[in-house]
Amino acid sequence: MSGFYKKLKFTHRRSLEALVFLFFFLGFFIYLGSEMGTANLLNTLMKTSWDLLMNTVFFIMGITVLTGALGKLLIEFGVVRLLEFFLAPLMKPLYNLPGVASLGALMTFLSDNPAIIGLAKEKNFNKYFKPYQIVSLTNFGTAFGMGLVVVTFMASMGYFAAALVGLAGAVVGSIVSTRLMQRASRKLLPEIDDNEVGGDEQQISFRSEGSIFERFLNAILDGGKTGVDLGLAIIPGVLVISSLVMIVTFGPKDAAVGYQGLAYEGVAVLPHIADYFSVVFDWLFGFQHPELIAFPITSLGAVGAALSLVPRFASEGFITGNEIAVFTAIGMCWSGFLSTHTAMLDALGYRKLISKAILAHTVGGLVAGIVAHWLFVLFF
Template sequence: MDKKYKKSIDLENFIFVILFFGFFIPIGKVMGFANMLQTLMNSSYDLLINTCLYIMAISVLTGSLAAIFSEFGFIALIDLILSKIMKPLYNLPGAASLGILNCYLSDNPSILTLAHEDNFKVLFKKYQLPSLTNLGTSFGMGLIVTTTLGALPIENSGKAALIGNLGAVVGSIFSVRIMQTFTKKFYGTSEMVMIDSIKDLPKNCRIIRNGSIGERFIEALLDGGKSGLNMGASIIPGVIGICTVIMLITNTPGPKGLYTGAYNEGVPILPWIGDKLSFILKPLFGFTNNESIAVPITALGSAGAAMGLVRNLATNNLLTANDLAVFTSICMCWSGYLSTHVAMMDAIGAKELTAQAIFSHTIGGLIAGISAHIFFMILI
């Protein structure tokens, strides 16, 4: 790649200084600069230990599973069986459904372990592969979100959570399809993903490892685990860098309303923006209380934090079953994508399309919430 050059001093220097300090100085004045710096460092540490290492462990497991699925032809079988469903819905090979399952059972980056398996990638066209980020993120933490919110002491909470899943499916379709309008322009629509190790692969064949069935199983298990480990490590800078800032402008002061420099503190700018947009969001989602607006806004940065808000709303009797359906769909479909999308697009080798992926998924999440509201009115 050719190097790019800029003048040492130009307009960009001054714009950066204004934007950078214009962002952190007001937050520092509210929190106290020492508290803000401590919160940034403590949040980064907490993300590394409790989030990134967890994702890395999940990536090792899913990487091993993906390698075994690839080695013994399960991916090819799923592609054959589900291609007639995945193609019309998502314009993706049937094997992409395994990515949905991976992320539903764990978290957004789990789909990347599949995306690095040669027998999986070779099924895709170049423009289709980056949209896996949007597909996987649409179902991130799905099982956790559904069971957690479906168990809240709200009438019809279980049914509402399941309806939220339907909304997430609709949102995922829009997110993937919108993303593909950008990737088609960037990659074209005809070129397949080329894998050097299997470029001469005969038609209707797959590559396997040498040795007996047992040896192939162990080697696939270890190779997949190593791939997952590398994948988990590669997303750490993006998760820590992006999520720390998102949490800083999403969270609230400490338990007594004071800033202490703890990891879970911040200035709730995103919820404030959501409150100002409530005149748009309330009719679309059917919310009954202004406090509900904070949940989808918080889900932009952290699905876990958003679920915490939902529990608080339920405790204060500010939650309806319709709200719960919408929260389930949005927490699943967005699932903190602002914190992971940048790292995932980089890891999948399409970081130049990160802005398009984020835009597409923003629309997909909104449609997921609206769809859940409509489904709830029809079905309940």
């Protein structure tokens, strides 16, 4: 009988979950349909997704292919190793991490968040870390994820200097996130003696075999292929998340005419809510338009999707160098961590620390945006 009651309780819980989901799902779309008209709503969703795919996703994919090839070349011919040599002395004072951690930052900057997990599982890499430091690599690596893509995309919009300011803000945010995570996890994880950790830091080799020409050709082709994979991976986030965010961010194309079922139309719910906190957003980030809060919100789940919002904001005249700096800092530091942190910590075997990692990284991303804003105000 106990098995029957357990099954009944499980079925009841799943049924309740389904009803709650249907309530919010149908309520959301019934509200939008009542405001826009059902036909206009469906047309807007389809046309927005199509335009995002053709004019944003493929543009971002072009960037990821080029940056992927560049990143692979930098790794293949030792530039990353050279940069690691100069960055390694900064790791201990800034992040309380051994020097080899700089390699993780460079690898995630050139690719994406999960690259740090591949390194963390390498015995020649993780032997230099204490348990609480290994856990903090999730926050540390995520703060640099897709960094080259984000900076290149913002620079392609004509804001190279602002993108560099945002990069500086992301570095500060990464320090805050990593240190907070270490502080939270140090109390929960066993300590080991310093003489059990480290030793002479040996280099992890990424050099392939063959002539210089063969290595060059293989590097650009393999890196470009990685860029294609990354570009394909962002499609669901851009089409689904961005379409939904935009439909609650922008109003009708022409207020006098009303809804026409055009791309990027919607019901401006998000700006209306953000308007209540406009003074806070203005002081923290320098946002003059409440619609801009859509970028940080989208960055929580997918930075590729967040990038797709920028051209639309630019066409509306919402973008200045300050916004680009803040977007770069938050987008790079958060880089969709809500969708990756759980899997990353689970892969490391520290699922119990997921909530602490998410909280620490939320604070780090906010600090990154605030620092980027005030750096821009100070120097520009």
